[in-house]
Amino acid sequence: MVTLAEVAKAAGVSPSTVSYVLSGKRVISGPTRERVEKAISELGYHPHAGARALAGKRSHIIALVVPLRTDVYVPVMMEIAIAVTTAARQFGYDVLLLTNDEGPDGVRRVARSGLADGVILMDVQLDDPRVAVLRETGAQAALIGLPDDPRGLACVDHDFARAGALCAEHLAGLGHREVAFIGYAPAVYERHAGYAERTLDGFRTAARDLGLSALQRPCEGTYESTAGTLARILADRPGTTGFVVQNEGALGPLLSLLRTSGRVVPEDASVVALCPEPLAEQYSPRLTAVTGPARELGSRAVELVVSRLDGRETEEVTLLTPVLTPRESSGPARQ
Numbered sequence: 012m013v014t015l016a017e018v019a020k021a022a023g024v025s026p027s028t029v030s031y032v033l034s035g036k037r038v039i040s041g042p043t044r045e046r047v048e049k050a051i052s053e054l055g056y057h058p059h060a061g062a063r064a065l066a067g068k069r070s071h072i073i074a075l076v077v078p079l080r081t082d083v084y085v086p087v088m089m090e091i092a093i094a095v096t097t098a099a100r101q102f103g104y105d106v107l108l109l110t111n112d113e114g115p116d117g118v119r120r121v122a123r124s125g126l127a128d129g130v131i132l133m134d135v136q137l138d139d140p141r142v143a144v145l146r147e148t149g150a151q152a153a154l155i156g157l158p159d160d161p162r163g164l165a166c167v168d169h170d171f172a173r174a175g176a177l178c179a180e181h182l183a184g185l186g187h188r189e190v191a192f193i194g195y196a197p198a199v200y201e202r203h204a205g206y207a208e209r210t211l212d213g214f215r216t217a218a219r220d221l222g223l224s225a226l227q228r229p230c231e232g233t234y235e236s237t238a239g240t241l242a243r244i245l246a247d248r249p250g251t252t253g254f255v256v257q258n259e260g261a262l263g264p265l266l267s268l269l270r271t272s273g274r275v276v277p278e279d280a281s282v283v284a285l286c287p288e289p290l291a292e293q294y295s296p297r298l299t300a301v302t303g304p305a306r307e308l309g310s311r312a313v314e315l316v317v318s319r320l321d322g323r324e325t326e327e328v329t330l331l332t333p334v335l336t337p338r339e340s341s342g343p344a345r346q
Contacts, residue, residue: 013054013055013056014056015029015030015056017054017056018047018050018051018054018056021050021053021054022043022046022047022049022050023046024043024046024047028043028047029047029051032044032047032048069128069320070125070126070127070128071103071104071105071128072104072105072106072107072126072127072128073095073099073104073105073106073107073127073128073129073130073131073313073316074106074107074108074109074118074121074126074127074129074130074131075092075095075096075106075107075108075109075130075131075133076109076110076111076113076117076118076130076131076132076133076134076141077092077108077109077110077111077133077134078110078111078133078134079110079111079112080111080134082195082196082198082199082231082232083134084259084260084286086287087287087305088133088134090305090306090309091133091155091305091306091308091309092108092133092309093306093309094305094306094307094308094309094310095131095309095310095312095313097309097310098309098310098313098314099313102313102317104128104313104317107121107126107127109121111133111134114140114141115140115141115143115144118130118132118141118144118145118148118150119144119147119148121150122144122145122148122149122150123148128151128320129150129151129152129153129316129317129319129320130145130150130151130152130153130316131152131153131154131155131312131313131316132145132152132153132154132155132156133155133156134155134156134204135154135155135156135157135158135166135168135205136156136158136202136203136204136205137158137159137203137204137205137208138158138159138203139156139158142154142158142160142164145164146163151316151319151320152164152165152316152319153165153166153167153312153313153315153316153319154166154167154168154312155167155168155308155309155312156168156205156206157205157209157328157330158205161327161328162327163327164327165315165316165318165319165325165326165327166327166328166329167308167311167312167315167328167329167330167331168205168206168308168328168329168330168331169206169303169308169330169331169333170303170330170331170332170333171205171206171209171210171213171333172209172210172212172213172216173213173330173332173333174210174213174285174301174303174333175192175209175210175211175212175213175214175215175217175255175257175285176213176214176216176217177301177333177335178192178214178217178255178283178285178301178335179213179214179217179218179221179223179225179255180217180221181283181299181335181337181341182223182253182255182281182283182341183217183218183221183222183223185253185281185341185342185343185344186343186344186346187223187252187253187281187344188222188223188224188250188252188344189223189224189225189248189250189251189252189253190218190223190224190225190251190252190253190254190255191225191226191227191228191244191248191251191253191254191255192211192214192215192225192226192227192228192255192257193227193228193230193237193240193241193244193254193255193256193257193258193261193265194207194210194211194227194228194229194230194257194258195207195229195230195232195257195258196229196230196231196232196258197229199229200229207257210257210285211227211257214227214255215227224248226244226247226248228240228243228244230258230261231260232258232259232260232261233260233264234264234267236261237260237261237264237265237268238264238268240261241265241268241269241272251280252279252280252281252344252345253280253281253283253341253344254280254281254282254283255283255284255285256282256283256284256285256286257284257285259286259290262282262284262286262290262294262298263294265282266282266294266295266340269282276296276340277296277339277340277341277342278342278345279345281299281340281341281342281344282298282299282340282341283298283299283300283301283335283340283341284298284299284300284301284340285300285301285302286298286300286302287302287305288300288302288336291336291338294340296338296339296340297338297339297340298338298339298340299335299336299337299338299339299340299341300335300336300338301333301334301335301336302333302334302336303331303332303333303334304331307331308331311329311331315329
């Protein structure tokens with residue numbers, strides 16, 4: 012492995028001069044800086060993270076706290092994580108992965124140790140205890156999600172309230188009057204996951220304003236749980252003709268169960284999903300779906316952290332606009 016001393020020898024300068032070029036702590040003349048940068052490039056030198064942290068007070072590492080839960084849709088979480096990693100490299104940062112199992116203690120450990128310059132939190136809860144740690148430690152951070160109190164924080168998220176409203180508006184526009192919302196497992200709502208609660212709130216508000224008769228039922232997402240959820244919905248509201256599904260695992264079982272119960276989609280029942288485009292396209296019939304750009308969440312979060320590390324002001328809350336794409340799974344309500 013190439014050392015700093017070897018770079019200094021190749022450039023004809025002292026090791027301390029190479030350190031100053033890397034850290035920016037002192038002004039180095041243009042020709043000298045160019046010789047050092049050329050030697051670094053030709054030798055393929057990479058500063059050691061620990062030494063770099065001591066010299067420049069930066070580790071050039073961003074900690075990403077990723078959710079490892081059975082009730083999250085892993086492909087979307089991984090797409091966001093990959094986007095964070097890709098964007099971070101463009102800014103010269105590496106990414107340290109932490110799991111949500113470490114909770115507030117993990118965030119506190121990273122913030123106080125100087126191991127990472129900034130932190131990105133995923134799977135943010137409305138009353139997320141990690142937020143208090145960020146404020147306590149003064150860590151530079153970005154949240155992919157929106158807590159109840161975002162003051163002073165840099166947050167980016169989909170506009171989930173608007174996403175829920177789009178579903179209700181679409182079904183109302185097709186003439187449906189009795190609609191049901193099939194959500195995530197009860198544990199997701201018990202921990203106050205922002206994406207779940209905000210979608211449901213947006214759906215309920217729009218349904219009420221549009222005069223729809225709406226109910227909501229949580230669902231574990233297995234075939235058996237989806238069957239039980241559908242049975243309860245039809246027992247409580249036999250006239251239900253519109254279904255909104257914010258649980259990726261329940262989509263396939265629901266379509267199958269509607270088919271076996273004699274309900275044709277979309278002639279007898281319309282289904283609107285909140286899911287990624289590729290998932291909506293893989294079913295038959297293809298699903299009308301509300302989607303948002305997962306990759307943009309990751310890249311935008313990195314931009315927010317880097318901006319704050321560089322002392323630049325950022326917006327506290329950035330909400331990405333959801334899009335509803337009509338497909339074959341939704342149609343006019345049968346009169």
